[in-house]
Amino acid sequence: MGKINRLDEHLSNMIAAGEVVERPMGIVKELVENCIDAHATNIEIQISQGGIESISIIDDGEGMDSGDATLAFERHATSKLKEVNDLWNIHTMGFRGEALPSIASVSHVLLRTNNGNESTEVEIKYGTLVCAKPCATPKGTMIEVRNLFQKTPARFKHLKSPQYEFSLISDVVQKFALSHPDIGFLLSHDGRTVFKTRGNGSLLEVLMQIYGRETAKSAIALDGKDNDYMIDGYIMQPQYNRATKYYMLLYINGRMIRNYHLQKAVMDAYAPFLPKDRYPIAVINLHMDAQLVDVNVHPSKWEIRLSKEKQLEKLIYQTISEALTNRLEVPKIKINKEEKKEKIEMQELEFTYERDNQTKQLHLDVNQSFLSPQKEEQVKIIEEIPDTNIEKKELIKVEKETVDYTQLPKEEKMLVKEDGFKYEIKEEPVSVNIVSQEESMTVETVEEDIKPSDSQLKNEYFAFKPQVEKQKLEISKEESFTPKNPSLPQLRVIGQFHNSYIIAEGEKGLYIIDQHAAQERYHYEVIRKQILAGITETQPLLIPITIESTMSAVSQVNDINALLEQLGIHLEAFGNTTFVCRELPVWMKDIKEEAFLQDMIDIWEKDKEICIDKLRKRAISTMACHSSIRFNRSLTLEEMKQVIKDLEKCEQPFHCPHGRPTLICMEDKDLIHEFERG
Known part of the structure; x- marks a missing residue:
């Protein structure tokens, strides 16, 4: 006798906090789940120093009256359960009634809430109620947690740097945003907004914000069901993969979970499409009767037990395999388009001395030759001008324009000079044989001398005419074959x-x-x-x-x-x-x-x-x-x-x-x- 002591309520809460509140991320998870249960449409999470200094969470949910605001900090006080049978039919994120008293036992908590009829402020300092009084606050709930673990040094010394702690918080908030795209989330750290969603119900939009545009564009929608389970969500093309399995996110009735066997079903479905030690990106929502899942396994609520687990594994495997088979794409080479190439500007020559018209034109031509090609008019010469018996070797200058030589009539050909003007050359009609691509064809060009009467014209012609190599192209007929997979x-x-x-x-x-x-x-x-x-x-x-x-x-x-x-x-x-x-x-x-x-x-x-x-x-x-x-x-x-x-x-x-x-x-x-x- 006398060896067993009854622990007081404060010590019991501190022990319970060891399971529920392991680090700031656990506090954010528990409080955001309460916001979701309160039917909030917008949730704002403000973090200071990785959550070690303070955590503030504001929602526009239903709020509480003065009596519930005080009662919520007592152990096993919850609005989610009323009788034993409710434990086997849970549709809410929270239900244990341990989170708030556990958090209040290891921190300084300030709660302000408004249910539309009355507003209340409750302050609790390391398990001791300081005050509960009316206040002015918008509809919804604001809860602030400060100086976490200051009076529990054994737990405080195991916290890591603020940057690391905030990375865990950011990760869990993003998981909430993926499971509830209809809720707007805003996460800030030390006064700077880090993550924000609009809450318009678009899961693809949230995927784009978290994983990037290209990854989201590759998303494949899931749609599978049987008599007990229904699956939806998105999986990414195999080329978008990761080195760890933490990007396979599973949600059961909106609750984020960790389950090895279900994750393995996802990996097995991806196995034919991924190299060894690479893991897919997937956001999978599982919907089922609440009586088929037991969420009362661990206070953190990450672990669950499932009825008919093998059946669900098979459904996940089949749904993902079918989606990948039908929507698989050829991997694309990723090119960094954000890298800006250096633009080289050519210097234009300037002359200040007096010059005659002929010299001016010469200098103008020199300057034009140094300009960027993007500023010049495009001149396209497709064929070489054949040597013909030209009766009238007179070039007639016409309007300045871009010339497509292939569009000219057979009776005349055009010689296009670099000055952008086109000149007509009268010549005999030339016959052209067009050979289809399916037939074997030979393309030969023969270069001959042209003898214009004007020697200057001759020099200009040979300066600007295209050089076409003699080549022989053969195209053989091949049988057309339709690939077995239409995506190829x-x-x-x-x-x-x-x-x-x-x-x-x-x-x-x-x-x-x-x-x-x-x-x-x-x-x-x-x-x-x-x-x-x-x-x-x-x-x-x-x-x-x-x-x-x-x-x-x-x-x-x-x-x-x-x-x-x-x-x-x-x-x-x-x-x-x-x-x-x-x-x-x-x-x-x-x-x-x-x-x-x-x-x-x-x-x-x-x-x-x-x-x-x-x-x-x-x-x-x-x-x-x-x-x-x-x-x-x-x-x-x-x-x-x-x-x-x-x-x-x-x-x-x-x-x-x-x-x-x-x-x-x-x-x-x-x-x-x-x-x-x-």
Whole structure:
């Protein structure tokens, strides 16, 4: 007797605060959830010194009367629950009634609230009520938390720099904005606005503010449901990925959560499209009956328990896989358009001495030749003027204009001088043969002498006429083929770069194809199709393979074989800790059999199940890699065309089995910008 003490209320609140209020970010999360439960349409968060000095949160919600304003700071006092059954049907963000008393026990809190009828101010200093009195304040609630953990040094010393603490606050506010795009959020730090949303209900607009315009433009809308769950939100194209999994945001009925199994379903759906150790960007809203989820797991409310969790995992996987398959795009080359190029201005020559008209014209021509090309009129000469028997070698000067030589009638041709004037040359009609692009055609130009009577005219002609190389262009007929995936553009091979990449042109611009990855994708789908068709031929092994394992695994050999026999693999117990395999499927000839079998047994021991599809995918990927074109191999034009044709036969031609892109695109608009033609 006498060893057990009943803790007083203040000490109990401080202990509870250790779970609810770990750092300033936890306070912001709890208070913003209260604002959402109060049906606020605008929430303003003001942070000073990373929240260590002060946190102020203002909303325009329902507010409270004087009695509720004081009662809210007592333990387990909440407006969200009334009876036991309400605990299993929670539709609000908060429900425990622990946040406010826990916060007030470790800080100096000032609350002002107005419910439309009366206004109240409540001040509590480290768990002690200072005052509760009427005040003047707008409708809604304002709560200010100052000097956090000043009287709990054990917790205060574990806080990090203000910049780090504010980064956590900023992250959680952005997550709130993504889950509630219909609420306007304003976040400021030390008097400077850092983040703001309009609250117009547009999730895409919030995505653009957080992740940037290009990322938001790549967003793919989700729409999936079954009898119990409904999914919406957005996922980004695989080319927009991150090095950590913290950009996969999951919300259940508007509540931000952390759940490993649901995140894994997202990663599994992205696995064919992402390289190893890269993670997608996704904002996924899960809607369900509140009775299917238990949020009363931890005071911080990040963790949950789900009924029919496997069913939800499958729905997430299928919804994302279908969305990616239907809306996948060729990755685009990212060009930094913000970098301003230095503009070079040409100096114009100035002369001050007296000169005659002929000298003035000469100086004018010199100055014109140094001006920026953007200031000159564009002159386009398409064809070379042929040498003909010109009866009248007189040039007639006409109005100054830009001339398109191809638009002239056959009876006359134009000689365009650099001074911008056009001159007519009378000549005999010239016949022109037009050959279609589908036919084989030869373009030849023959340069002959022209003998105008005026020697000055002759010099001017040869000075400004275009130089056309003699060339021969052949275009062969090819069968038109519609790609199996409609998102893959029609490509025409141009050439090969560094014996590793195929260069092609398409509807949107210049495409660069990784020859190894493209062939790997094609071979992967071919081999997979053969295996899934039921080819289960096995090959007896001259020397059986032995695999060391555990006594527990060997004792359950029948359970393991029940799964492995779907792949045509059978194991036998060989002693207490060893398996032996005497035959293997023919399709495993190009992989390391012993390592593959060892991995399967290890996976089974960990999860008591084996994902046949994943193991088969890994084996097929290895075989496809070994049988594909390697880097640094020179290809003929026909071989390059065949790579493109094989890619067009793929159901998913954009990524190799390991998640790397098979082709990327540099769009026309980017080329125009880089060459400053826009």
